[in-house]
Amino acid sequence: AQSVTQPDIHITVSEGASLELRCNYSYGATPYLFWYVQSPGQGLQLLLKYFSGDTLVQGIKGFEAEFKRSQSSFNLRKPSVHWSDAAEYFCAVGKGGSTLGRLYFGRGTQLTVWP
Amino acid sequence: EPEVTQTPSHQVTQMGQEVILRCVPISNHLYFYWYRQILGQKVEFLVSFYNNEISEKSEIFDDQFSVERPDGSNFTLKIRSTKLEDSAMYFCASSPGQGNIQYFGAGTRLSVL
Known part of the structure; x- marks a missing residue:
């Protein structure tokens, strides 16, 4: 069965510190992988996506993620966190090679940033 | 930047009442979706819609739910007789159909009393 696991419900970091949010997935076919961010009162904004090719993908706001097929992981990273990065982050997986189809989401990781 | 617009932002209703949640997808997109998130739980897929018909629906999307694209711009989700457990965001x-990149609205919080 398809599933996405985000093992960390809540992470707190200091501003300027590095960040890594973990995501593991289970999917029976080649996946498309996504990270979304949700700020209070806002929708889910796409940070980055992985379809194929280079396993290190760059996104908006200085985020990057690395796809590791052997570990079924797609962890999100940022070298230096800003206070405005405080939000909830969702990892999602969809069917690779498809133009449509449902996304499976993880439970989300709430990020708090200390000044 | 184009965005998906949802109205209302918060809907309060009595159990058993019908509600219609409204969405205006990005104008040149072809695929449309509804998801929901019960408080503290995962975002769950409800239904996808393409070419004026349902493409896929989840087990959550039972006969109480329906979707419609009544004109060229709106995409609605109707719940015929709301239950307490329908309370959710x-x-x-919507998606342009390239690589299944889905763009989300800010959500409608439905509270069933």
Whole structure:
């Protein structure tokens, strides 16, 4: 069965510190992988996506993620966190090679940033 | 930047009442979706819609739910007779059909009393 696991419900970091949010997935076919961010009162904004090719993908706001097929992981990273990065982050997986189809989401990781 | 718009932002209703949640997808998109998130739980897929018909629906999307694209711009989710367990945040999404990139609205929080 398809599933996405985000093992960390809540992470707190200091501003300027590095960040890594973990995501593991289970999917029976080649996946498309996504990270979304949700700020209070806002929708889910796409940070980055992985379809194929280079396993290190760059996104908006200085985020990057690395796809590791052997570990079924797609962890999100940022070298230096800003206070405005405080939000909830969702990892999602969809069917690779498809133009449509449902996304499976993880439970989300709430990020708090200390000044 | 184009965005998906959802109205209302918060809907309060009595159990057993019908509600219609409205969405205006991004104008040149072809695929439309509804998801929901019960408080503290995962975002869950409800239904996808393409070419004026349902493409896929989840086990959650039973006969109490329906979707419609009544004109060229709106995409609605109707719940015929709401239950307490329908209380959730409902997200609309649309996609241009390239690589299944889905763009989400801010959501409608439905509270069933």
